[in-house]
Amino acid sequence: MFNYFLYRIGQFIALTFPVKAAYAIARGISDLHYVFAFKDRKVVSGNLKAIFPHKSDREIRRIRIRVFRNFAKYLVDFFRFSKITRDEVKKYIGIENSHYFDEALKRGKGVVVLSAHLGNWELGGAVVGLLGYPLWVVVRPHKNKKVDEFFNRQRESKGVKIIPLGKAARQCFRVLRNNELLGLVGDRDFSDKGVVLDFFGRPALFPPGPAELALKTGAVIVPAFVVRNDDDICTLKIGNPIEFSPTGSPDDLPNFMRGYITIIEEVIKKYPEQWYMFRRFWL
Numbered sequence: 001m002f003n004y005f006l007y008r009i010g011q012f013i014a015l016t017f018p019v020k021a022a023y024a025i026a027r028g029i030s031d032l033h034y035v036f037a038f039k040d041r042k043v044v045s046g047n048l049k050a051i052f053p054h055k056s057d058r059e060i061r062r063i064r065i066r067v068f069r070n071f072a073k074y075l076v077d078f079f080r081f082s083k084i085t086r087d088e089v090k091k092y093i094g095i096e097n098s099h100y101f102d103e104a105l106k107r108g109k110g111v112v113v114l115s116a117h118l119g120n121w122e123l124g125g126a127v128v129g130l131l132g133y134p135l136w137v138v139v140r141p142h143k144n145k146k147v148d149e150f151f152n153r154q155r156e157s158k159g160v161k162i163i164p165l166g167k168a169a170r171q172c173f174r175v176l177r178n179n180e181l182l183g184l185v186g187d188r189d190f191s192d193k194g195v196v197l198d199f200f201g202r203p204a205l206f207p208p209g210p211a212e213l214a215l216k217t218g219a220v221i222v223p224a225f226v227v228r229n230d231d232d233i234c235t236l237k238i239g240n241p242i243e244f245s246p247t248g249s250p251d252d253l254p255n256f257m258r259g260y261i262t263i264i265e266e267v268i269k270k271y272p273e274q275w276y277m278f279r280r281f282w283l
Contacts, residue, residue, distance in 0.1 A: 004146040007079075014079035022076045023232065030072035034065060040278050044068075047281050051200050051272055066273035070228060074276065077234070078122045081154045086130045093127055094235035101133060101181065104220040104241050110176030112210050112221045114242075116187035116264050119274045120234055122155070124226035125183055127236050129159030136161045136175045137183035138168045138209075140190055165190060172209075176219045184210050187264050188277070195254055197261055200269075202282045211256040215246055223263050227271050239263065 014022045034041065044067055048060050055063075089095075104111040113128070113135070115121045128135045137155065141164050142148040152162050160183075163171045175182045186207060194205040214221050223239035242260050246252045268275045 004144055004150065007147060007150055010075055011079040014076045015083065019076070019080065020232075022080075023073050026072035026076045027069050030068045031065075034068045037068070040068075043278055043280055047275075047277050048272060050202055050282055051269060063273050067276065070274050071276045073228065073232065074120045074122070077120050078154060081126055081157055084126055084130070084158065089127050089130050092233060093123075094229075094233065095127070095131075095238075096235060097238040098131070098236075100222050100238045100241060101128075104222050105179060105181075107218075107220055108179050109217055110179050110219040111181045112176070112214055112219050113181050113183045114186050114210050114221050114223045114260055114264075115183065115225055116185055116267065117276050118187070118267060118271060119225055119227040121183075121185060121226060123234060124224060124236055125155060125160045126158035127226070128181065128183075128224075132159075134161075134178075134180040135159070135183060136163055136171070136180060138163045138165055138172065140165045168209075172213055173217065176213060176217045182213070182219075186210050186260060187268075188281075195257055196283065197254060197257060199261060199265060199282070204282045206257060206261060208253055208257065210260065211253055214244070215252060215256065221260060223260060225267050227267075228274060 010026075013025055017025065041064060044064050045060055048055075048063055048067075052060070052063075101111060101113075115124060125135060125137050137160055139152070139155075139162055142151060155162060163175075172182055184207075186209075189205045189207040191207070192205070195208050196203050197206050198204075199206075210221055213219060221242040223242065224236060226234050226236050228234050242263070244252075244256045244259060246256075
């Protein structure tokens, strides 16, 4: 319940102040939290060291504090969803290569929109929904019911439809059969039943869902990430559809996954200060 009140206070700040002022307040709160977040600081440093083993401790700390600050801005954007309109999306949010969605939908077998816990994936869902695409996203329910309802209301207010993790398989197949978009994050496995793959030279566990769904339905996987630019304007970057020709071998699944895990790896390496992974990632 405490987290719920914190989120509502955060929403009040985000909706009351101009966005730049809200960012400044969020940054101040983030810096205060950073001082006391011993465990999170240690975990984020460990993850960054795995990505950049040759960077100095000073360089790692510089990236680490930006991770915390960018995450605070991510929350401000999420809390401001009620102010985001279709016109604002077109005016203030850059969109690259939306034609990849259109081309993938023309195949008629649905689209798996693959993202990661990077930049602002929630804003990405809102943008795609406001542009009129039929988007469903698989989300991990929060333990607190009020928090869960709060987050889902924010998403649904922008036309994003919710599929709770754990009860997702049947609904995911239906979404793809209806030739709609299904949003999944591919950089964190919540089941501990994932596939072990090499990531920045070390083994890590990844969710097989995106590849499994594509292999079973013929759906196209299209990578998409919302990244924050230096001026705090965000850009939705939509990548080339990921092509894969299955052979019927048991190796199809890990081979397919490697194709898009490499893409996630490249984006994280380019925007490490926007990868919000506050837990130990590697095995």
